[in-house]
Amino acid sequence: xxxxxxxxxxxxxxxxxxxxxxxxxxxxxxxxxxxxxDIIALFRITPQDGVDEVEAAAAVAGESSTATxxxxxxDRLTACxxxxxxxxxxxxxxxxxxEFFAYIAYDLDLFEPGSIANLxxxxxxxxxxxxxxxxxxxxxxxxxxxxxxxxxxxATGIVVERERLNCYGRPLLGATxxxxxxxxxxxxxxxxxxxxxxxxxxxKDDENINSQPFMHxxxxxxxxxxxxxxxxxxxxxxxxxxxxVTAGTMEEMYERAEFAKALGSTIVMIDLVIGYTAIQSMAKxxxxxxxxxxxxxxxxxxYTRQRTHGVSFRVIAKWMRLAGVDxxxxxxxxxxxxxxxxxxxxxxxxxxxEYNPMxxxxxxxxxxxxxxxxxxxxxxxxxxxxxxxxxxxxxxGEDVVLQFGGGTIGHPxxxxxxxxxxxxxxxxxxxxxNAGRDIWNEGEDILRDAARTCTPLKQALDxxxxxxxxxxxxxxxxxxxxxxxxx
Amino acid sequence: xxxxxxxxxxxxxxxxxxxxxxxxxxxxxxWAVSVEFTDDPHPRNTYWEMWGHPxxxxxxxxxxxxxxxxxxxxxxGKYIRxxxxxxxxxxxxxxxxxxxxxxxxxxxxxxxRQESAGRLVRYTVESYATRDPEGARYA
Amino acid sequence: MTDEPTALEEKASPSLPQSVDxxxxxxxxxxxxVLKELDDTMIGLAPVKQRIRETAALLLxxxxxxxxxxxxxxxxxxxxxxxxxxxGKTTVALKMADLLHRLGYVRKGHLVTVTRDDLVGQYIGxxxxxxxxxxxxxxxxxxxxxxxxxxxxxENERDYGQEAIEILLQVxxxxxxxxxxxxxxxxxxxxxxxxSNPGFRSRIAHHIEFPDYTxxxxxxxxxxxxxxxNYAFDPAAxxxxxxxxxxxxGQQHFANARSIRNALDRxxxxxxxxxxxxAAGPLDAAALSAIAETDIRASRxxxxxxxxxxxxxxxxxx
Numbered sequence: 028x029x030x031x032x033x034x035x036x037x038x039x040x041x042x043x044x045x046x047x048x049x050x051x052x053x054x055x056x057x058x059x060x061x062x063x064x065d066i067i068a069l070f071r072i073t074p075q076d077g078v079d080e081v082e083a084a085a086a087v088a089g090e091s092s093t094a095t096x097x098x099x100x101x102d103r104l105t106a107c108x109x110x111x112x113x114x115x116x117x118x119x120x121x122x123x124x125x126e127f128f129a130y131i132a133y134d135l136d137l138f139e140p141g142s143i144a145n146l147x148x149x150x151x152x153x154x155x156x157x158x159x160x161x162x163x164x165x166x167x168x169x170x171x172x173x174x175x176x177x178x179x180x181x182a183t184g185i186v187v188e189r190e191r192l193n194c195y196g197r198p199l200l201g202a203t204x205x206x207x208x209x210x211x212x213x214x215x216x217x218x219x220x221x222x223x224x225x226x227x228x229x230x231k232d233d234e235n236i237n238s239q240p241f242m243h244x245x246x247x248x249x250x251x252x253x254x255x256x257x258x259x260x261x262x263x264x265x266x267x268x269x270x271x272v273t274a275g276t277m278e279e280m281y282e283r284a285e286f287a288k289a290l291g292s293t294i295v296m297i298d299l300v301i302g303y304t305a306i307q308s309m310a311k312x313x314x315x316x317x318x319x320x321x322x323x324x325x326x327x328x329x330y331t332r333q334r335t336h337g338v339s340f341r342v343i344a345k346w347m348r349l350a351g352v353d354x355x356x357x358x359x360x361x362x363x364x365x366x367x368x369x370x371x372x373x374x375x376x377x378x379x380x381e382y383n384p385m386x387x388x389x390x391x392x393x394x395x396x397x398x399x400x401x402x403x404x405x406x407x408x409x410x411x412x413x414x415x416x417x418x419x420x421x422x423x424g425e426d427v428v429l430q431f432g433g434g435t436i437g438h439p440x441x442x443x444x445x446x447x448x449x450x451x452x453x454x455x456x457x458x459x460x461n462a463g464r465d466i467w468n469e470g471e472d473i474l475r476d477a478a479r480t481c482t483p484l485k486q487a488l489d490x491x492x493x494x495x496x497x498x499x500x501x502x503x504x505x506x507x508x509x510x511x512x513x514x
Numbered sequence: 515x516x517x518x519x520x521x522x523x524x525x526x527x528x529x530x531x532x533x534x535x536x537x538x539x540x541x542x543x544x545w546a547v548s549v550e551f552t553d554d555p556h557p558r559n560t561y562w563e564m565w566g567h568p569x570x571x572x573x574x575x576x577x578x579x580x581x582x583x584x585x586x587x588x589x590x591g592k593y594i595r596x597x598x599x600x601x602x603x604x605x606x607x608x609x610x611x612x613x614x615x616x617x618x619x620x621x622x623x624x625x626x627r628q629e630s631a632g633r634l635v636r637y638t639v640e641s642y643a644t645r646d647p648e649g650a651r652y653a
Numbered sequence: 654m655t656d657e658p659t660a661l662e663e664k665a666s667p668s669l670p671q672s673v674d675x676x677x678x679x680x681x682x683x684x685x686x687v688l689k690e691l692d693d694t695m696i697g698l699a700p701v702k703q704r705i706r707e708t709a710a711l712l713l714x715x716x717x718x719x720x721x722x723x724x725x726x727x728x729x730x731x732x733x734x735x736x737x738x739x740x741g742k743t744t745v746a747l748k749m750a751d752l753l754h755r756l757g758y759v760r761k762g763h764l765v766t767v768t769r770d771d772l773v774g775q776y777i778g779x780x781x782x783x784x785x786x787x788x789x790x791x792x793x794x795x796x797x798x799x800x801x802x803x804x805x806x807x808e809n810e811r812d813y814g815q816e817a818i819e820i821l822l823q824v825x826x827x828x829x830x831x832x833x834x835x836x837x838x839x840x841x842x843x844x845x846x847x848x849s850n851p852g853f854r855s856r857i858a859h860h861i862e863f864p865d866y867t868x869x870x871x872x873x874x875x876x877x878x879x880x881x882x883n884y885a886f887d888p889a890a891x892x893x894x895x896x897x898x899x900x901x902x903g904q905q906h907f908a909n910a911r912s913i914r915n916a917l918d919r920x921x922x923x924x925x926x927x928x929x930x931x932a933a934g935p936l937d938a939a940a941l942s943a944i945a946e947t948d949i950r951a952s953r954x955x956x957x958x959x960x961x962x963x964x965x966x967x968x969x970x971x
Contacts, residue, residue, distance in 0.1 A: 186607045193557060196521040196598070196610035226524055249633055256637040260625040262518040265557045291637060381604045399604070450524045458522055458532075461539035480526060566782075574761050574793020576831035580824075581789070 032081045038103075046097050049085035053108070054094060059115040061132040067169035068150055069392045070129045071120060073162040073335050083160060084114035084129035090154040092137060109134050121505050126335065128166070128392075140177035143303040143350050151338060162336040168345060169393035176398050178349040182313035182320050184401025185379065185426050188353060191293060191319070192265045194228060197457045198425055200449055201229035201269075203408060203432035208235065212242045216250030218442060222435055223258030223266045225446025229428065232271035234298045234325035244274075244283055252290040269296035269321040269354075277305060284312060294319040294354075299343075300326045303350060310351025321354035321406070322347060334502055341370075341390055344377045347403065354404045360422045362410035367503045368422055378403040379426055387506035404428055412491040413452040413484060417470025420456050429453070439490055444483035451481040515622035517555050520595055520612040530579050533596060533614050537575035540598035545609050546570045547598050549581045551589045553651040556623070556641050565589075568599050582614050591617050591652045617643075617652035673717040683755040684709050691748050696877070697870035698741055704861045705749065712756050729858040730758055730833045731825055733801075733847075735840035736863025739909030742837045743797065745863070750795040753833055760831075761793035769803040772817040780813040784820045792831045801836035802846035822852045866909050871898045875913050879944065884921065889946035901954050916952065923948040 032050045035041040041052070049055070061067055068091070074083035088094075092112035093102070116130040139145040155163050189195055204210065204218045219230045230251075238244035251268045258266045272283035272295050280297070287295050295318055297309050306322065313320035330337035340357075347355050357374045358366030366374075373389030379402045383395040407423055408430030419429055431449050438445025455477035460466050466473060478485035522528060528536070537547050548568035552559060565585040569577055578596060585594050594615035597608050621642035628636040643651040679685050688709060691702060711728075718724040730753065734742040747764050754762025767787055774780040788796065798804070804821075806812040825834050836843065836853065840862060847854040866874065872895050879885055886894060901912055924944055928936060 186605055190560075190607060193519060193560070193611075194521075195608045196612070226518065245633075249635070252637070253635065256625055256639065259557060260623040260639050261515065263515070263555055263557050263623060264518050289634060402604070447524065454522050454524050458525060458536070462535045463539075477525075481524075569789065572789045572792065573763060574831065576760075576792035576828060577789030580785075580792070580828065580831070584785075 042100055048082055049089040050082050053111050054085035054088040055081055056113040056115050059113045064135045064171045064173045065132040068131050069167045071164040071166050072127050072129050073125055075159050075161055078159045080117050080127040084117045087154055088112040088114040088131045090157055091150055143346050164336050165338045165342050167392040168342055172396050172398045179351045180400030181353045181403050182310050182351050183353045185404050188319055199428040200227045201231055201428045201430040202227055202435040203231045203233050205432050205436050207233045209241050212246030212250040216254040219251050219268050220254035220257055221442035222446045224261045225443035226450030227446045229267050231269040234323040236271050237273050267293040269294050271296040273298045273301055288316050296321040298323045298325040306350045319353045322352040324356045341373055341377055344374050354406050357405035359407040359411050361415050361418050369504050375405050378405045390504045413448050413487045414491050416452040416456045417466040421467050439486055448483040448487035451477055451484045515620055517620055522612045534575045534579045537578035540610050541575055545598040545600045547578050549585050551592050551594045553592045554644050555593050586615055669722045678713055687752045696874050697866050701863055727829045731857045732835045732859040733857050734835055734837040734861050735843045737865055739911035740863035742863055746797045746835050759794055763794035765791040766797045768799050773813045780816040784817045788824050795833045797835045800838040802838055802842045805846055825856050868898045871913055874910050878917055884942050884944055887943050887945055890944050890949050893946045893949035897949055897954055920944050920948045923951050
């Protein structure tokens with residue numbers, strides 16, 4: 028009788044026709060030491076009742092690499108030991124019975140260089156529908172430097188974006204034009220002009236603003252660029268508006284992007300739903316055309332939000348840094364959308380650091396060297412307003428775009444007043460932080476003081492003073508700040 | 515108009531003490547602080563004139579205020595800004611930038627449109643001040 | 654000081670504190686610690702210590718007066734330290750910087766030590782940037798200009814030192830909040846310097862004279878210097894050292910504590926040589942630490958002086 032969790036080393040037994048356990052086939056190697064060049068994936072697995080966690084982990088390793096449900100003799104024509112993914116560690120998830128963290132190492136040769144599509148086709152290809160598992164979630168990945176270096180990375184990056192915008196030392200300010208749908212191109216441009224003139228750096232198309240009957244894309248681009256240039260002359264600042272070039276085909280996206288370029292836009296925008304390959308193509312285009320590339324993470328919550336199944340957003344963030352976008356939405360902590368502070372910090376670190384040390388309390392399971400890939404600018408949007416400026420600056424830091432859509436356009440005295448309120452609040456808060464004040468505790472005083480010389484800010488603080496979004500998070504880290512994890 | 519470049523242009527003009535406190539923040543972060551001036555505040559005029567090199571070795575920001583005031587003596591009618599340079603790997607660029615001196619009158623910018631085929635418009639932003647030759651701007 | 658309370662009651666405005674506790678301020682500011690350190694670590698210098706205590710008291714009171722709204726101007730704190738080489742001027746300047754920092758008169762409390770060469774350039778247009786660089790480095794702390802009188806060379810009317818002097822005076826006046834300048838050097842030359850440069854005289858509020866150390870003080874300094882390096886005189890060596898000090902004082906380039914440090918450096922060298930040549934077996938810690946009489950008596954000082962010393966220039970410069 029063969030041991031279920033032991034690799035079968037006798038070649039005759041291993042390759043005789045029939046069904047072996049995945050562990051027996053060699054997808055479970057508890058003694059395996061991952062190589063520096065291995066890609067490592069951490070999955071949260073929830074096996075069906077009665078399925079052993081080691082076998083489940085081995086099955087995930089197998090199904091995401093070389094295995095199929097039965098033994099095939101053609102394996103013996105290959106260096107199959109190398110190509111087999113190896114589950115090498117399985118830990119129970121703290122406080123979550125029935126869930127396990129499975130560490131799986133993949134040889135670098137399993138992947139095509141510079142292709143997110145190829146990477147994901149393996150790692151999240153078939154395996155997520157695998158019957159012996161109730162649920163499966165890709166929590167984190169360690170991307171070796173050798174693999175990272177096969178990607179372009181963010182087309183522009185935080186540093187050069189700031190240089191192009193001539194904007195330093197403070198978060199950037201943006202707003203999404205509202206209402207999301209229905210404005211004509213001419214009316215839409217009015218919102219852009221008012222907001223930029225009032226003090227924002229950017230305005231933004233929403234994810235579903237493409238080319239609809241009420242406003243076709245060329246109209247939007249023309250009116251928006253008139254607004255951007257008028258605001259630029261009115262303030263002496265470089266301004267931008269994220270022109271969403273998302274379309275049904277690559278050809279149409281390129282056409283829209285080229286038109287944006289011809290109009291002198293500094294930035295274009297795409298949606299996550301266009302797919303990884305399209306995103307990489309647009310990143311190459313952006314690098315070639317000196318364009319900042321904004322990515323809206325439309326659709327991600329369908330697979331990132333639930334704790335037990337799907338793909339964690341931190342993994343999406345890593346893939347997008349490889350793929351080469353410059354901006355990506357990453358949560359606000361204090362706004363209306365999902366994101367607890369510790370997990371969100373993990374995302375921001377993945378966006379902005381050169382090196383991420385393991386930080387279980389932030390959901391980061393591996394040391395990750397970014398090998399000098401550019402940094403991505405996180406975008407915080409959704410239900411935030413000027414009255415939260417001290418919290419936003421504390422949680423999110425300086426290299427972030429703060430997008431106040433409703434918080435600009437919903438200002439009782441108009442869009443320009445709303446924009447000015449946000450900008451004054453921001454500058455006052457950065458000034459106070461630099462001057463050594465405790466903005467977390469004195470934030471409200473700082474805002475009130477700033478409002479003395481800025482009526483729009485006073486009005487904003489009065490209108491939104493009680494707006495908060497305090498709901499329990501569905502995706503908090505599994506580890507407390509001082510975790511005890513067996514090494 | 516009021517030129518809105520820099521990180522504090524929506525706040526009241528900074529006092530010398532404000533400048534000192536902000537520059538000290540830069541110094542305490544290990545950044546070199548420099549003073550620059552211009553009479554051409556076009557948003558894409560990257561290279562303002564340097565008032566000396568960035569100050570790499572001054573532990574106290576009084577040195578920055580001193581140079582700002584020296585620069586004001588020579589170029590008080592122009593724009594002067596303070597910048598902080600971060601030499602650390604992965605940044606190696608500017609970390610702070612704020613205006614500390616403005617001309618009395620800020621005439622602003624003219625937007626020039628050049629219409630072209632298919633409703634395409636090419637835009638140019640031109641500083642009114644630069645209609646006068648260098649050195650003769652802002653009185 | 655005793656007059657203060659009555660004056661306070663009359664003048665203090667409601668928003669200001671009604672009284673101050675000088676003893677508490679003395680403790681909290683850490684001034685007490687600095688003065689104690691000064692007392693503990695520096696031998697002799699009684700008049701210097703007294704002057705520093707007085708200065709500290711003045712500044713504490715000034716601080717208190719400002720808290721109560723009785724004073725608003727930053728007092729002039731520039732100083733002159735006069736005395737012969739090796740009398741502790743630089744060391745005391747370090748302590749002074751610390752003291753001023755703790756009292757809040759300078760923001761950083763570092764000491765920048767310079768001489769003429771650091772301030773004055775060799776070409777036209779060279780001096781002003783050089784002087785300004787030094788001043789900017791010293792801002793937030795104390796600028797110590799050693800042998801300051803060399804800045805002024807009346808024999809050469811085109812000397813660039815004059816340019817440095819003008820910038821110095823300007824900054825000493827306009828940036829009193831930003832730095833404190835200490836001019837140091839021999840007393841007589843400094844007097845002549847002040848006579849020809851009244852601008853400096855009027856901007857210097859505190860003059861501190863550093864007396865020469867007595868022979869007994871220098872012997873004590875020698876013992877402390879040795880013990881800091883885990884060495885000690887044996888009894889005969891101690892007697893020899895006392896004689897050495899007495900003779901050395903009368904010879905050329907005598908520089909108080911600095912001459913002692915140099916003598917001890919040479920004594921350690923001779924000790925090492927002696928141990929190397931004489932030792933037959935293993936040496937214990939005591940043998941390795943003991944300075945013997947011969948290590949001292951081998952000095953040329955006992956043979957009439959340092960005329961043949963190869964390092965006179967180094968000793969002459971303070």
